[in-house]
Amino acid sequence: xKKFIAVTxxxxxxxxSSVVLGAxxxxxxxxxxxxxxxxxxxxxxxxxxxxxxKAQDVISYQDGVIKLRDGNTxxxxxxxxxxxxxxxxxxxxxxxxxxxxxxx
Numbered sequence: 001x002k003k004f005i006a007v008t009x010x011x012x013x014x015x016x017s018s019v020v021l022g023a024x025x026x027x028x029x030x031x032x033x034x035x036x037x038x039x040x041x042x043x044x045x046x047x048x049x050x051x052x053x054k055a056q057d058v059i060s061y062q063d064g065v066i067k068l069r070d071g072n073t074x075x076x077x078x079x080x081x082x083x084x085x086x087x088x089x090x091x092x093x094x095x096x097x098x099x100x101x102x103x104x
Contacts, residue, residue, distance in 0.1 A: 025085055025094065025102040033094070035087035037102070039080065042066065046076035062101035 025033040039055045044066060051074060053066065060067045066074045078096035085092050 023102050023104045026100045027094070028098050028100045033085055033087060033092065035085045035092075038084040038086040038091060042083070043079040044074050044076045045079050046074055050079065060101070060103040061099070062103070 022036040023034070025035065027033070037055045037058065041052045041054055042058060043050060043052050053068065053074065057068045057070070058066055059069055061078075064075050064077065066076075066078075068074075078099075080096055082093040083096055083099065085094055
């Protein structure tokens with residue numbers, strides 16, 4: 001019975017950690033963070049204008065290109081002053097200009 005409880009606790013812990021550790025964020029200085037984007041939206045400036053994108057719709061960002069779940073992409077500059085990333089140890093605000101890429 002004790003083994004069953006221990007295994008259950010471990011599985012629940014792994015499930016919660018996989019929720020928090022959803023994406024890999026790579027910084028231009030070589031640093032990486034594992035976590036989730038904790039923003040409601042990302043503002044981006046493209047050559048056609050500005051757009052506000054729901055963060056839950058974003059699956060990746062690289063070389064100024066944001067890819068969405070529906071297959072659409074936006075190329076431009078992120079206008080948010082910072083992007084909040086929720087990690088297993090807490091939250092951190094990242095300057096988008098220092099962000100190289102992230103992918104779920």
